[in-house]
Amino acid sequence: MIPAVTPCARTIRLGLGLLSALAACALVACAHQPKPGARLGIRADEDGLELRWWMVEDSSGSLARVLSKYEHRPVPMRDAVRQLWRANGLIVLSVPVAELGALHKDLRRAWRSADAERARDASRPVPGRSSISIRVHEEWLGQRPRWTEIMGGPVMPHGVMLAMDNGPVRLGPGRMRLLARCWSVPMAGSSTHVPAGLRIELALQYADLERRGGLGLKAGAVATGGEEDRGLVFSRFVAEMIALDGDALVVATVGPDAQGDEPERSGQAVLPAALLPTVGQALLSDPRAAPTPGAPKAVLVLIGHISQEFTLIIR
DSSP: OOOOOOHHHHHHHHHHHHHHHTSSEEEEOTTSOOOOSOBSOOOTTOOEEEEEEEEEOOTTSHHHHHHGGGTTSOOSSOHHHHHHHHHTTOEEEEEEGGGHHHHHHHHHHHHHHHHHHHHHHSSSOOTTOOSSOOEEEEEEEEOEEEEEEEEEOOOBTTOEEEEETTEEEEEOSEEEEEEEEEEEEEOOOSSSEEEEEEEEEEEEEEEETTTSTTTTOOTTOOOOSOGGGSEEEOGGGOEEEEOOTTEEEEEEOOSOTTOOSSOEEETTEEEOGGGSOBHHHHHHBOTTSOOOTTSOEEEEEEEEEOOOEEEEEEO
16 A cells, blocks of 8 residues: 555645745645646646657667666666666666657667668568567646556466566566656745646556456446555555656666576476566566567656746735
8 A cells, every 4th residue: 555645735745844934925836736637738838747658679679778878867766766676677767858859769770770680680581570669659647646557567367476676476367557646846946936846656566457447346346446556566666756857757678687596486397587577577568468578568758847836925
C-alpha cells in the first residue's frame, strides 16, 4: 500500500517555509484544479504531465548506445532510488525536451545502420526486420492527484519468476505496471509571484490478475479502491521528484542489469538467472510479447509542463 497523502496536504507542507518567511501572507494555489481525463491536446497555459512512449525493437543493443550520451546529466530523482531502478533493469535519464526530436532521429538512424549491416552479413535480407523500429504514442495526462497507470507490461496468466536485485521472486498471474500521480506545487520565491513546480511520483506495481478490474473479476463484481490497491506495490521503488522545466524524464530498459550469476532451480530443472526477465523487461516489453531480452520494448518519455505562478496575497 502506498501512503495516502493528498496533493493539497503536500502543497501546504511545501509552502510552510515560504509562508513563515513572508509572515502574514496567504498562498492561493489550490484554485487551479487538476484537469480530469487524458487529452491529446496541450494548451500553453496548462500545467501537467505529457506522456509519450516509443515502442522499439532493439536486438542489436543500439538503444543503449543512443541513450548513453545522456548518462552524465542530473536527474531529479533520489540517487539511491535511481540506482535501485537500474539494478532491476530500468534506467532513468534526463533529456532536454529540445533534443527529443534529435533522439528520435538517432533511433531511426541506428535502425537504418543496423539494417544495412544485416543486409551485408546475411545471404538474403529478411524483409521488414529492423534493429530499431519505432511506434509512437502521445497522451496528455494533465494533473493527476490520484494514482494512474501510465505503462503496463504483458499479462502473464501463469505467473512469472523475476530476477531482482535481492534475488529471484516468483509472482502469480498478473502484469507489471507503472503508476504515476502529479500536481503543481509552489517553489521558493522572493516576491508575491511564486514560480510553480510539478511534483511527480512514480510507483512500480505487480497487478494481481484476480483483483484487476476487467482481467479477472467475476461477473457482477465491482472493483473498489484506487489503482494502488490492485496488487503488490514495490515500496522500495517509489520515486518522488520535482520536474525540471525544459527537461524530459526518459525511462528505458537496455540490458539484464539485475541478473546474477547464480542459477535458480525451478522444479527439477535449473534455470540460469540470466534468463529470467528483470522488472524493467516485465514493465516495458511489448504487451503482445513475452518479456524476453529480444522482445520489443517501450521507451517512456515524461514531460512536465510548468507555466502557472502561485500568487501571494498580503492580508
